[in-house]
Amino acid sequence: MRSSLFLSSLITLSAAATSGALAQNLVQNGNFNQTSYVFNNQFGTAWTQTTMQGVTGWTGNGGYDLYFFSGTATTDSANTQYDSGYNTGSEKLDGTATFTGSSPNGDNFVALDGDPSVGGGGGLSQMINGLTVGTKYTLSFVWAASQLQSKTGQTTEDLQVSLGGQIFATTPTVTNPSNSFTGWFTQAYTFTATSTQELLSFLSQGSPSGEPPIALLTDVSVTKVPEPGTLTVLGAGLAGLMAVRRRCKGHRRSP
Numbered sequence: 527m528r529s530s531l532f533l534s535s536l537i538t539l540s541a542a543a544t545s546g547a548l549a550q551n552l553v554q555n556g557n558f559n560q561t562s563y564v565f566n567n568q569f570g571t572a573w574t575q576t577t578m579q580g581v582t583g584w585t586g587n588g589g590y591d592l593y594f595f596s597g598t599a600t601t602d603s604a605n606t607q608y609d610s611g612y613n614t615g616s617e618k619l620d621g622t623a624t625f626t627g628s629s630p631n632g633d634n635f636v637a638l639d640g641d642p643s644v645g646g647g648g649g650l651s652q653m654i655n656g657l658t659v660g661t662k663y664t665l666s667f668v669w670a671a672s673q674l675q676s677k678t679g680q681t682t683e684d685l686q687v688s689l690g691g692q693i694f695a696t697t698p699t700v701t702n703p704s705n706s707f708t709g710w711f712t713q714a715y716t717f718t719a720t721s722t723q724e725l726l727s728f729l730s731q732g733s734p735s736g737e738p739p740i741a742l743l744t745d746v747s748v749t750k751v752p753e754p755g756t757l758t759v760l761g762a763g764l765a766g767l768m769a770v771r772r773r774c775k776g777h778r779r780s781p
Contacts, residue, residue, distance in 0.1 A: 549749040549750040549751075549752065550749065550750075551747040551748065551749055552654050552655065552656050552657070552663075552747075552748040552749070553583075553652065553654060553726070553746050553747055553748050554582065554583035554652065555581070555582045555583035555584065556667075556745060556746040556747050557631070557633035557634065557744060557745050557746075558581060558584075558593070558633060558634040558635055558636060558744055559633055559634050560581075560582035560583070561580055561581050561582060561593065561634070562580040562582075563580045563581075563593055565595075565602065565605060566592065566593060566594050566595060566598060566599070566602050566603065566604035566605065566617075567580060567592070567593050567604055567605050567606075568590070568591065568592055568593075568604055568605065568606035568607060568617075569581055569586050569591050569592075569593050570584075570585060570586010570587060570588065570589075570591045570650060571586060571588055571589070571590065571591065571607070571645065580593070581593055581636070581650075583652055584636075584650045584651070584652050585650060585651055585652065586648075586649070586650050587645075587646065587648075587649040587650060587651065587727070587729075588645045588646065589638070589639055589644060589645035589646050589647045589648040589649050589730075590638075590639035590641070590644045590645055590647075590648050590738075591636055591637070591638055591639070591648045591649070591650060592604045592606065592617065592636065592637040592638075592639075592648075593634070593636055593637075594619070594627070594634060594635055594636070594637060595634050596627070596628045596629045596632050596633055596634050596635065597626070597627050597628045597632075598627055599618065599619045599627035599628075599635075599637070600618055600619050600620070600621035600625070600626055600627035601618065601621075601627060602618065603616060603617045603618045604617040604618075604637075605617075616674070616675065616676040617674060617675075617676065618674070618675045619637065619672045619673065619674060619675065619707075619740070619742075620672060620673050620674070620675050620705045620706065620707060621707075622706060622707045624707060624709055625670075625672070625707040625709075629668065629710070629742075629744045629745070630668060630710050630745075631668075631744075631745055633744050633745055634744065635742050635743060635744035636650060636742070636743050636744070637672065637740050637741070637742050638650070638685075638728065638729075638730035638740065638741045638742075638743060639730060639738050639739075639740060640681070640683050640730040640731050640732025640733075640738055640739035640740060640741055641732065641735050641736060641737070641738035641739070642731070642735065643735050643736070644738065647729055647730050647731060647732075648729075648730040648740075648741070649727060649728055649729040649730060650727070650728055650743075651725055651726060651727035651728070652725075652726050653723055653724075653725050653726075654723060654724050654725070654726050654748055655722070655723045656722070656723075657719035657721065657722050657723060657724060658719060658722070658750075659719055659720060659721065659722065660718065660719065661718070661719050661750060661751075662716055662717070662718050662719075662750070662751040663716070663717055663718075663719060663748050663749060663750055663751060664714055664715070664716055664747075664748070664749050664750075664751055665687070665694075665714070665715045665716075665717060665726070665746075665747070665748050666712065666713065666714040666715075666745075666746070666747050666749075667712075667713055667728075667743060667744070667745060667746040667747070668710055668711070668712050668713075668743070668744050668745040669685055669697065669710070669711055669713065669741055669742060669743050669744075670707065670708050670709060670710045670711060670741070670742040671683035671700050671702045671707070671708040671732075671739060671740065671741060671742070672702070672707050672708070672740045672741075672742050673702060673704070673705060673706065673707075673737065673738075673739070673740055674738065674740060675705075677736075677737045677738060678704050678705060678737075679704050679734070679737045680701065680702065680703050680704050681701075681702050681732055681733065681734070681737045681738070681739035682699050682700065682701050682702070682732055682733050682739060683699070683700055683702060683708075683730070683731070683732040683739040683740070683741050684696055684697045684698065684699040684700065684731050684732070684741075685697045685713075685728055685729070685730060685731070685741050685743065686728070686729040686730075686731055687715070687726075687727070687728060688725070688726070688727040688728075688729070689717060689724045689725070689726060689727075690720070690721065690724045690725055691725060691727075694715065694717060695713075695715045696731075697711070697713055702739065710742075716751060726746075726748070728741075728743055
């Protein structure tokens, strides 16, 4: 009976520590699944359409941004100011053996134009609220380099990340052969909050102008880095659970 009570206490302790370690994502709609669009679409520009900011929680910066539903990016063209009609093919992404228009987790994603001559390049931003000054956070996201089917030529691409209007990090620059796809990358950076809210921005940067290089982005998160004490409690709880299980097995084997 005592062993059962002890085991129950350890389970409760470990559950509490685990819930503390699994911090809340402060990014709204980090997987881009919330949208007012019903098909792939251009957003966040001065293009005269009814809904220019149709991606919940995010604001386009006036460059060339495209929104794609996962699984459709290589088959359904985005409706844009440069496309004479929906699904004509000019604003799809190139498909390859490793890219059929889907993201790794099946979430929707944005495609940001890396050509600075088009509205300063593709970019988007979101105000992150609920930060605690002096606390460390992890910023992570999934990205890739791709190309529009209407363009040809080798390109280079990276994503510039800013916090509070200041450049915070830049992803490694990748080279993408003509009509190709680099594969998905996961990036993670740690920062210490200096304010209770920060403007998080992504800017696509690439070369050469006119190709254009395209950066794909999805699964953005900002989570609190677990405090050492939380991890210690979690470890102790798990170690205790293992010890009790071994002890219980020993009792059952005794004659």
